[in-house]
Amino acid sequence: MKKSCLVLAAGDGTRMKSKKPKVLCTVLGKPMLGWVLDSVRKLELNQTGIIIGNNADSVKEYAISRGEYKFYIQSERKGTAHAVMQGEELFSDEYEHTLVLCGDAPFVSEDVLKSSFVFHTENNNDITVISSILDNPFGYGRIIRKGDSLDSIVEEKDCTENQKEVKEINSGVYWFKSSTLKRMLPKISNNNIKGEYYLTDIIRLSLGENGKVNAFLCESSDIVLGANTRADLSRLNRIARDKILDIHMEKGVDFPLTDGIIIEKDVIIGADTVIFPNTILRGKTIVGEGCTIGPNSLIENCKIGDNVKLNNVQAYDSIVEDNVKAGPFVHIRPNSTLKNGVKIGDFVEVKNAEIGDNTAIAHLSYVGDSIVGKCVNFGCGTVTANYDGINKHQTIIGDNAFIGCNTNLVAPVKIGDNATTAAGSTITKDVPPNSLAVERASTRIKENWKHNKLRLENKKSK
Ligand code: UD1
Ligand code: CA
Numbered sequence: 001m002k003k004s005c006l007v008l009a010a011g012d013g014t015r016m017k018s019k020k021p022k023v024l025c026t027v028l029g030k031p032m033l034g035w036v037l038d039s040v041r042k043l044e045l046n047q048t049g050i051i052i053g054n055n056a057d058s059v060k061e062y063a064i065s066r067g068e069y070k071f072y073i074q075s076e077r078k079g080t081a082h083a084v085m086q087g088e089e090l091f092s093d094e095y096e097h098t099l100v101l102c103g104d105a106p107f108v109s110e111d112v113l114k115s116s117f118v119f120h121t122e123n124n125n126d127i128t129v130i131s132s133i134l135d136n137p138f139g140y141g142r143i144i145r146k147g148d149s150l151d152s153i154v155e156e157k158d159c160t161e162n163q164k165e166v167k168e169i170n171s172g173v174y175w176f177k178s179s180t181l182k183r184m185l186p187k188i189s190n191n192n193i194k195g196e197y198y199l200t201d202i203i204r205l206s207l208g209e210n211g212k213v214n215a216f217l218c219e220s221s222d223i224v225l226g227a228n229t230r231a232d233l234s235r236l237n238r239i240a241r242d243k244i245l246d247i248h249m250e251k252g253v254d255f256p257l258t259d260g261i262i263i264e265k266d267v268i269i270g271a272d273t274v275i276f277p278n279t280i281l282r283g284k285t286i287v288g289e290g291c292t293i294g295p296n297s298l299i300e301n302c303k304i305g306d307n308v309k310l311n312n313v314q315a316y317d318s319i320v321e322d323n324v325k326a327g328p329f330v331h332i333r334p335n336s337t338l339k340n341g342v343k344i345g346d347f348v349e350v351k352n353a354e355i356g357d358n359t360a361i362a363h364l365s366y367v368g369d370s371i372v373g374k375c376v377n378f379g380c381g382t383v384t385a386n387y388d389g390i391n392k393h394q395t396i397i398g399d400n401a402f403i404g405c406n407t408n409l410v411a412p413v414k415i416g417d418n419a420t421t422a423a424g425s426t427i428t429k430d431v432p433p434n435s436l437a438v439e440r441a442s443t444r445i446k447e448n449w450k451h452n453k454l455r456l457e458n459k460k461s462k
Contacts, residue, residue: 002046004090008083009103010053010074015228021059023103026261027236029264035106042110077197081188091178100220102172105226114218120175126211130173132224140169141200153200172261370395379405387413
């Protein structure tokens with residue numbers, strides 16, 4: 001039995017007041033379309049197609065980055081039935097069932113799609129529409145029943161006052177027998193207030209031909225929620241956020257207060273880790289066990305080990321090994337590795353650098369394009385001068401080196417194991433192991449010397 005799927009994603013962002021296509025508006029950092037494709041992927045369908053609008057290169061590009069899809073262009077937006085029509089190839093005789101769903105309802109879950117399919121096939125339905133009960137059904141198509149069976153779906157704008165009271169709504173997700181879809185779709189007219197070809201009209205038409213049509217009532221109302229406006233989007237973000245925090249709490253993560261905490265869907269966090277307010281964990285971040293993250297931290301695509309403490313840290317695309325302590329006010333830029341036990345203090349920036357075990361960069365320093373050994377001590381105000389205006393150069397520092405305060409390391413440069421640089425030195429030559437490099441004028445003392453202000457005061461008093 002071959003199954004296909006069509007995701008409707010040709011809508012513009014009119015109601016979102018956005019320049020980008022609606023399905024690319026994000027919930028917890030991930031485009032709504034991405035959430036839908038994630039659930040669909042788990043169904044192992046034979047072919048999935050995405051209906052996109054004109055100038056939807058961004059939608060296409062995004063989808064391609066996530067898997068293999070067919071694309072069908074709906075060049076004029078004439079309604080959901082017209083959109084489905086563009087993907088005709090996917091409800092040809094080759095397929096037995098076709099799943100249709102909207103790219104702007106991100107919480108549709110794999111479980112509901114699977115159980116509704118079982119319901120669809122066990123009942124030998126021509127059409128199964130997934131419905132749900134909403135306290136506030138405004139904006140959704142209403143499921144109109146006659147007794148227990150389905151009568152039609154009526155869109156908000158076409159509802160009578162009585163129909164507006166109906167709380168059972170159409171999720172916009174349907175299983176069709178592919179042959180029914182193929183046969184009935186051309187019969188849909190655009191005779192309604194919006195003048196659009198409504199896919200929902202297929203229910204009434206199919207019933208008129210004695211088709212077997214049923215609604216699969218889904219208990220969770222969240223999974224059907226769609227976003228047409230920014231307010232909807234914000235609501236979805238809040239729902240998704242709370243759900244994800246619940247999952248982490250269940251797994252032993254501690255959130256003393258959840259204020260300002262956003263954790264994206266794919267983030268993994270170990271037990272006994274404490275997350276403090278205003279912490280945002282993004283992308284493919286993994287946090288180990290027993291860590292303290294936050295307050296006020298933003299971590300994106302990082303792998304964080306166990307027992308790490310990050311306070312007021314921003315970190316991107318980097319690895320932070322076990323027992324690292326960083327913060328406050330630390331910026332870890334991409335491609336950095338902080339090895340076991342590293343200590344990074346206030347106002348330090350690390351970029352494209354490997355910092356060896358137990359090394360300390362305690363204050364006000366910049367370490368970029370560097371390889372640093374174990375147990376190195378950086379004095380306050382160390383700067384790797386890595387950029388000559390055209391190229392970036394590397395700094396290499398050996399184990400146990402001691403970098404004095406206010407050292408400039410003009411790259412490319414190597415500091416050997418156990419070497420020391422004197423405070424205030426600008427190092428332009430390699431420093432051999434076990435040696436001291438000093439590059440500064442020695443202090444001269446002029447005795448009985450008054451600075452200008454004192455001289456002036458002396459004059460006045462005379
Ligand atoms: C639709 C349903 C409504 C249901 C709701 C669930 C219809 C007529 N109405 O309403 O019953 O309760 O979804 O969220 O189907 N799209 C296209 N091309 C078009 C029009 C729409 O690709 O010409 C896509 C949109 O990008 C969107 C989806 O289809 O992903 C639904 O369209 P939208 O305009 O949001 O429909 P709703 O008014 O939400
Ligand atoms: Ca919608």
